[in-house]
Amino acid sequence: MTREIQTRRTRQKEAIRAAFLEEDRPLSPDEALVFAQRRADALSIATVYRNISNLVEDKWLTPIQVPGCPVRYEVAGKAHHHHFQCRSCGTVHELEGCDVPNKPHLPRGFKYLDHDFFVYGICAACPK
Amino acid sequence: MTREIQTRRTRQKEAIRAAFLEEDRPLSPDEALVFAQRRADALSIATVYRNISNLVEDKWLTPIQVPGCPVRYEVAGKAHHHHFQCRSCGTVHELEGCDVPNKPHLPRGFKYLDHDFFVYGICAACPK
DNA sequence: CTGCGTGCAAATGCTTTGCAAAGAC
DNA sequence: GTCTTTGCAAAGCATTTGCACGCAG
Numbered sequence: 001m002t003r004e005i006q007t008r009r010t011r012q013k014e015a016i017r018a019a020f021l022e023e024d025r026p027l028s029p030d031e032a033l034v035f036a037q038r039r040a041d042a043l044s045i046a047t048v049y050r051n052i053s054n055l056v057e058d059k060w061l062t063p064i065q066v067p068g069c070p071v072r073y074e075v076a077g078k079a080h081h082h083h084f085q086c087r088s089c090g091t092v093h094e095l096e097g098c099d100v101p102n103k104p105h106l107p108r109g110f111k112y113l114d115h116d117f118f119v120y121g122i123c124a125a126c127p128k
Numbered sequence: 129m130t131r132e133i134q135t136r137r138t139r140q141k142e143a144i145r146a147a148f149l150e151e152d153r154p155l156s157p158d159e160a161l162v163f164a165q166r167r168a169d170a171l172s173i174a175t176v177y178r179n180i181s182n183l184v185e186d187k188w189l190t191p192i193q194v195p196g197c198p199v200r201y202e203v204a205g206k207a208h209h210h211h212f213q214c215r216s217c218g219t220v221h222e223l224e225g226c227d228v229p230n231k232p233h234l235p236r237g238f239k240y241l242d243h244d245f246f247v248y249g250i251c252a253a254c255p256k
Numbered sequence: 257c258t259g260c261g262t263g264c265a266a267a268t269g270c271t272t273t274g275c276a277a278a279g280a281c
Numbered sequence: 282g283t284c285t286t287t288g289c290a291a292a293g294c295a296t297t298t299g300c301a302c303g304c305a306g
Binding site: 063065066067068082084095096097099100106107112113118121123124 | 191192193194195196199210212215221223224225227228232233234235236237238239240241242243244245246247248249250251252
């Protein structure tokens with residue numbers, strides 16, 4: 001059930017896209033709401049959810065599922081990379097490149113397809 | 129708010145623990161319910177949830193959050209390892225050892241604490 | 257007997273959906 | 282004016298919780 005592309009340009013939609021572009025890091029729907037409301041204050045969370053799923057369908061956003069956290073989304077199309085989450089403030093940042101071996105050792109009969117890698121620590125903005 | 133240890137041995141509790149021990153892989157609450165019901169059929173999902181969180185508090189279980197999936201839990205105390213999820217049947221398996229470099233490269237000012245690593249592919253039990 | 261643990265059903269929190277009204281074109 | 286998009290409120294789902302009863306010790 002692919003959505004037909006008949007997109008109308010709305011204040012809300014633009015504000016949501018702008019939030020992702022300006023923050024340039026994975027945002028949860030709540031975070032996206034807060035940032036987008038700075039540009040378009042009449043904006044409901046339902047609209048954020050609806051637009052995010054459209055943008056994911058259009059491959060403009062990709063979901064980033066940090067274990068144990070609400071889903072976040074980031075602008076799609078970037079090179080293969082992983083994510084860092086600050087254990088103090090919870091913010092997720094993108095890491096450049098990939099330090100992971102291409103083919104981890106798997107049990108007999110298992111076929112490798114891909115991987116996820118998450119690093120946790122303390123970000124530069126948080127006090128030691 | 130630590131739970132005082134005043135554990136009574138109940139049929140349900142034993143069945144839940146047995147499910148994790150016998151399957152020896154991460155189970156979601158639903159999966160645990162199904163396996164535990166084979167031993168104690170009068171078992172409600174609420175009891176599974178309650179017992180799982182007690183077992184996590186007691187450090188007998190550890191939560192395993194595969195990105196985009198319901199939480200699973202596995203028996204705690206094993207050596208550092210990671211997980212494999214079959215893209216076909218969804219089952220999660222444990223992998224031995226850790227193929228990940230100890231200290232991934234982080235941006236200036238970021239402090240490394242730990243990491244998560246997930247491998248996806250097709251398991252031996254699934255048709256190619 | 258005492259009081260913890262369970263089952264049920266209601267409550268919660270996050271996400272999705274139906275519908276009428278607002279807005280894009 | 283037409284048809285999409287929005288906001289609100291209700292519906293869904295998974296998980297948690299309150300309460301009365303059953304069962305372990």
